[in-house]
Amino acid sequence: MTAAVSIQSLSQRYGTATALDTVSLEIEAGEFIVLLGPSGCGKTTLLNLIGGFAEPTEGRILIGGRDMAGVPPKNRPTTTVFQDYALFPHMTLRDNVAFGLKMRGIAAPARAAKADAMLTLVGLQGRSERRPHELSGGQRQRVALARALAVDPDVLLLDEPLGALDMKLRRQMQDELKAIQAKLGTTFIHVTHDQEEAMAIADRIVLMNAGRIEDAGPPAEVYLRPKTLFTASFMGEVNRIPLTAGQTPLGPLLSGTGTLVIRPEAISTSGPLALGPARLIDLAFFGGYQRARFAPRAAPDLVLTAHLPQATHLDPGTELPLFATSHLLLETDP
Amino acid sequence: MTLAARERRLGWGLVAPALLWTLAFFVLPFVAMLALSFARMEGREVVAGFDPGNYIRFFTDWTLFKALVTSLEITAVVTVVSLILAYPLAAIIAFRVPQRWQRLALLLAVLPFWTSYVVRSYSWLLVLGQNGVVNKTLLWAGLIAEPLEIAATRTATIIGFVHFFVMLLTLTIYANLIQLSPNYARAAQDLGAGRIATFIHVILPLTLPGVVTGAFLTFVLCIGDYITPQILGGNNELTLPQLIMLQLGRSGNFPLASALSVILMAVVTLAYAASARWLRLDRL
Amino acid sequence: MRALTWAYMAALYAFIFLPVAVLVTFSFQDGRLPVPPLQGVSLRWYETVLSDRNLMAALGNSLLVAVVSSTAALFLGFLAAHALARVRLPGSVLMRGLLIAPMTVSYLIIALGLLTVFNQTGIRLSLWTAGIGHVVINLPLCFAITYAAMGDQQRSAERAARDLGASDWQVLAHVSAPMLAPALAAAFFLSVTFSWDEFIIAFLLTRFDVTLPVEIWSMLRSGLSPATNAIGSLVFLVSVSLVIALELTIFRRAR
Numbered sequence: 001m002t003a004a005v006s007i008q009s010l011s012q013r014y015g016t017a018t019a020l021d022t023v024s025l026e027i028e029a030g031e032f033i034v035l036l037g038p039s040g041c042g043k044t045t046l047l048n049l050i051g052g053f054a055e056p057t058e059g060r061i062l063i064g065g066r067d068m069a070g071v072p073p074k075n076r077p078t079t080t081v082f083q084d085y086a087l088f089p090h091m092t093l094r095d096n097v098a099f100g101l102k103m104r105g106i107a108a109p110a111r112a113a114k115a116d117a118m119l120t121l122v123g124l125q126g127r128s129e130r131r132p133h134e135l136s137g138g139q140r141q142r143v144a145l146a147r148a149l150a151v152d153p154d155v156l157l158l159d160e161p162l163g164a165l166d167m168k169l170r171r172q173m174q175d176e177l178k179a180i181q182a183k184l185g186t187t188f189i190h191v192t193h194d195q196e197e198a199m200a201i202a203d204r205i206v207l208m209n210a211g212r213i214e215d216a217g218p219p220a221e222v223y224l225r226p227k228t229l230f231t232a233s234f235m236g237e238v239n240r241i242p243l244t245a246g247q248t249p250l251g252p253l254l255s256g257t258g259t260l261v262i263r264p265e266a267i268s269t270s271g272p273l274a275l276g277p278a279r280l281i282d283l284a285f286f287g288g289y290q291r292a293r294f295a296p297r298a299a300p301d302l303v304l305t306a307h308l309p310q311a312t313h314l315d316p317g318t319e320l321p322l323f324a325t326s327h328l329l330l331e332t333d334p
Numbered sequence: 335m336t337l338a339a340r341e342r343r344l345g346w347g348l349v350a351p352a353l354l355w356t357l358a359f360f361v362l363p364f365v366a367m368l369a370l371s372f373a374r375m376e377g378r379e380v381v382a383g384f385d386p387g388n389y390i391r392f393f394t395d396w397t398l399f400k401a402l403v404t405s406l407e408i409t410a411v412v413t414v415v416s417l418i419l420a421y422p423l424a425a426i427i428a429f430r431v432p433q434r435w436q437r438l439a440l441l442l443a444v445l446p447f448w449t450s451y452v453v454r455s456y457s458w459l460l461v462l463g464q465n466g467v468v469n470k471t472l473l474w475a476g477l478i479a480e481p482l483e484i485a486a487t488r489t490a491t492i493i494g495f496v497h498f499f500v501m502l503l504t505l506t507i508y509a510n511l512i513q514l515s516p517n518y519a520r521a522a523q524d525l526g527a528g529r530i531a532t533f534i535h536v537i538l539p540l541t542l543p544g545v546v547t548g549a550f551l552t553f554v555l556c557i558g559d560y561i562t563p564q565i566l567g568g569n570n571e572l573t574l575p576q577l578i579m580l581q582l583g584r585s586g587n588f589p590l591a592s593a594l595s596v597i598l599m600a601v602v603t604l605a606y607a608a609s610a611r612w613l614r615l616d617r618l
Numbered sequence: 619m620r621a622l623t624w625a626y627m628a629a630l631y632a633f634i635f636l637p638v639a640v641l642v643t644f645s646f647q648d649g650r651l652p653v654p655p656l657q658g659v660s661l662r663w664y665e666t667v668l669s670d671r672n673l674m675a676a677l678g679n680s681l682l683v684a685v686v687s688s689t690a691a692l693f694l695g696f697l698a699a700h701a702l703a704r705v706r707l708p709g710s711v712l713m714r715g716l717l718i719a720p721m722t723v724s725y726l727i728i729a730l731g732l733l734t735v736f737n738q739t740g741i742r743l744s745l746w747t748a749g750i751g752h753v754v755i756n757l758p759l760c761f762a763i764t765y766a767a768m769g770d771q772q773r774s775a776e777r778a779a780r781d782l783g784a785s786d787w788q789v790l791a792h793v794s795a796p797m798l799a800p801a802l803a804a805a806f807f808l809s810v811t812f813s814w815d816e817f818i819i820a821f822l823l824t825r826f827d828v829t830l831p832v833e834i835w836s837m838l839r840s841g842l843s844p845a846t847n848a849i850g851s852l853v854f855l856v857s858v859s860l861v862i863a864l865e866l867t868i869f870r871r872a873r
Contacts (some may be wrong), residue, residue: 045788051781072337074783086778090796099792100782152784289612344786345705352698352717352757363731400714406661417726423630426623441865442631446638447728451815452831453850456838457637460644464840465653468641501634510830558724560818575726582730582822592734598771606722 002029002062002185003077003154005050010059012211014148017046021211022059023121027310029064029154032181032188033199037208040233042160043191046208050189051157052076053091066156075153076102081161085144087132093119093143096130102150108147118146121180138169145177149184156181164218174200195235199223207231229330232261239264243329249299250276254329261328264291267306269325277320294322364599371592375462380588384579387574388593402597403425408488409557412495413549419496420503421545427504429513441510444501457563458494459485462566494562499555503548510544511537546612553605574598637856645847652738663848673849680814683745683829685753688760692704692802694753700794703768706774715763720760728754729822737821743825751819756809763808767801791815807864811857835845 005027012020014293020042027033035043047106050061061068063077079100085142088096101111116128132140132158134293141161148156155322158177164169178201181188192198201221208232209214215222215231226232227254229240241248241260248260253273267275278294281303289307296302298320306316336526356547371389373382392398418433427439435491446454463465484490518540522532560575567573581591620678648658667673720728732751733779734745772794779793795802817831823833830853837846 052337053777053781070336072340073777073781074785078781080778080781082774084771084772084774087796088775088779088793088800099784102792103779103785103788147778147782283808283849307664341705345701345707348697348701348705348825349707349713352694352761353694353713355694355753355757356716356720359732359735360723361716363728363735366734367727367731368795388792398725419630426627430643431625440863443634445858445861446634447640448861449638449854450831450850452834452838453641453846453853454637456846457641458844460640460652460847461637465655467636468656469680470654483660497634497637500630509647517648526667530646536688547621554724556723558726559709560726575724578730580724588734588737595730598724599727602722 001078001152001154002187005155005187005189006060006062006065007046007050008060008062010046010049011057011063012042012049013057014053018211020049020056022210023211023213024215025206025216027187027189029187030185032201032203033190034202034205034288035189035191036193036195036198036205036206036234038087038193041208042211043070043193043208044210046193047080047157047189050155051078051080066168078157079148079153080153080157080159081141081144083160083163085132085161087140089132091131092128093124093130093132093135096143097133097147098176101149102243103153114150115146118150119143121149122146122176122317130212136175137164141165145180145224149180150185152312155187155189158188160191160193160280161165161249162192162194170197170201177201190250194308199235205261209234226261226328226330229259229333232328232330237264239267240260241302242332249302251298257332259332260317261330262304262324262329263326264307266324266326266334267304268323268325269320271325273324273327275304275322275324277319277321280314280316283308283314294323312332350573367592368596370589371596373575373589375585375587375589376438377540378586383384388590389442389597391592392597398577398594401572401574401594402601404488405570405574406601408491408495408563412499412556413552416494416496417501417545417549418550420441420500420548421507424504424507424511428508436512440505443504446497446574447501452561452565454498455494455562456496456564458490462490462493466550485566486570488567488571490566490568491563491573494566495556495559498562502555503552505553506544506548507541510541514540543612546609554602557601619795624731641847642851642854645808645844645851647844647847650843652842653718654848663844664852666845667852673830673833673837679745679827680830680852682815683749683752683820684810687749687813688806690749691753691756691809691838692760692806694762695757695762695805696798696802699761699765699768700790703765704773715832717761718758720754720857725755725816725818729819732819733822743823745827748820748823750817751823752763752809752813755816755819756812759812760805760809763805764798764801772797776815801818801860807818807860811860815853815857 005025007025009016010020010023023042023046035046035148037043045054049056050063050068052068052071055069066074086138088099091099094112097115097118098111100116106114111181116125119125119128122145124139124142124146133239135143139238141164144161164171167171174197177188177190191205200204202219203215205219205222206213208228213226222231223235226235232238233240239262241250241253243253243263244257245257245329250257253260253275276296276298279300281293281295283290283292286307289310290312292308292312292314294306296304306322312322327331369382372384372386374381374385374387393584395461423443427436427443427519431439449457459466462614463469463482464483466485468484469478472478484493514537519532519535522536528533558575560579563573563576564579575598578591578594578598581587581594643656644652645663646659646661647656647663648660677697693732701707702714707713707807729751732754735741736747741747774788775793779789784792814829815831816829817835821832821835822830834846834849837843
């Protein structure tokens, strides 16, 4: 089952603090949405409002066209995978997963069968009789997912579900989440502060900052064509070069006013935009690339970061001309 | 109805029974007792009114006031002696007894806690009485010629109390000591403090809230107890609870008994105010 | 230093166990007085005690009052703790203070207050009135223990249960109470021991049917007797067995 979610001019204020500031967002049925942003940006608040754990100060939420105002969590077509999993420690895995079905009055044999099927879906077949404390972090995460999916929600909410896992396991779970979502077609709304995770799983990333939506779009678009300077720097490392009426510290590069944004992987020894000669400060090996820092001759204090090919051999102090293969001109932050 | 309002209604519904119970059977009785303390006796009849006579009588009649002095003296000695005895025991269990035996050691240290309260005082009578274990042993060893008069004295009351509160305080102080990270002591010793300096400057201040809480509890339970002085103390002097029970029993003087109870409560409240800064009642 | 430490520990344990040891030893006295010398070992005082109808009736009364009043105290305390730990209510600090307050008041004062009210309203004294008093003293205990046990883990599990469609009562019955089982058992057990051993409230608020401590108290008035030792030893045996059973089951599992 699946449903569209419509968020209309949603605001949430606690006293004078504004957690969410007139946010509007249309989510299609079956979409995998990632709410991304730094801590305190309002992404978890938004998730709580959709789940019904808090009520908005202003605005509406429609799920499948139905207004959710005054509908408590238990009556919403949403379920949540919590950050701390919130598994019931006194129940077996089967009872954990079957809990929602039990609350809906499903008979014991039917819900046991469904619970076992869900545990199989997440790769925990044969462990129905275990208890949560016997599991590893990754396995608990899978149980939490199975439990939330067992009641066939229209919308699944995931609150930083992979935050407690180590890097390798996180990558693996990202792939599995993506596969399960594709199989079930349920709308997934996933909160994270990890932009790599967001890019790995999202159909569409919604980047939030200070209670507002900063940018939204498919991962490639948000990364390559960010609408704001905030998006550009949140999605990955950038070099910023101030541009005032066609003048930059590196000399006249192009016309206009704002901030010239160049990603480290777009700096090279050839390309359409010449940045002038620069001296190599240092070079560090990062596995897939080498991270180099350059001091331009025209403005030695403006350090440029570049990702150079693995095989590059350069000594610090070497001077060479730098070019940008691509660049963006964005409005400077107020 | 909004989510918040629904939650609040549920909250009130859940807290109401306990709240009503406490109001009906704790607050209301106290108010009734307070009102009664301002009534007076005419013959065997209680006459309601606003008469501070019972309080005036208490503060001017030495035979009554003396009970408060006796109670305070006994309670002070009991609290101090119990603390001095219990702290080292708790520390030994927490720091010297191997980890796996600690729970057993603690369980043993408080085992007699589970005898009946009345029977516990009675047992001390068997130990301290004229023909009791202590006197028989000392006589047999030739250390004394005549049996010592311990039972039916203030000393017996104090011994009975100390026995109970050493167990209670060992438990509370141990709970406090065990919560301390061993790194506090390690850090102090690392910085050059000796064992004694570590204890005085680091361990003791950190356990002070627990010690004060235990001392307050001792104070409250000791000053309000009727059984121990009644069984062990003889009739030479009366504590405040004994005086209150005497008013109820012999003369049926409920107004005076109420006034004495209000005074007892006031003393406890003063003790609470004095130690409130360090008290952690929520962590008992 | 080391020898001194162990000597101190031994001395205090001796002090702590002395009265209990004397109590139990002379419960087997083959004579009329429970003081030295021990004239022989006999079980006749246990026979006397176990065939004493008043004493056995008092024992039954004590257990009844303890179990009923502790159940009530636990029920009231748990619900109130759940509400105050979960829902933001105006004046919750004040309510917490009020619910804890009876803990800091002498039992004698609580008993006298209740006696005043019962006298004025014409309620006759019985085991029920003593039970009311015992709920008053045990409610703060049950409240405090369960309130302290309600941590973040419970909170998020309850949230998850609501999210999965559980009603408020279903959350309480299927998630909150089972998760708090060790704390609830500890609170109930402590209440039972406090109630069944409590003297002054039971003494002032009962009349014809009395509880065990009150019955023992009236035995004391006829002087020292090995029969008192015997009933005291039995009470001790029952309490200690309960403590050990609990220690080996609930508290071991909780850790």
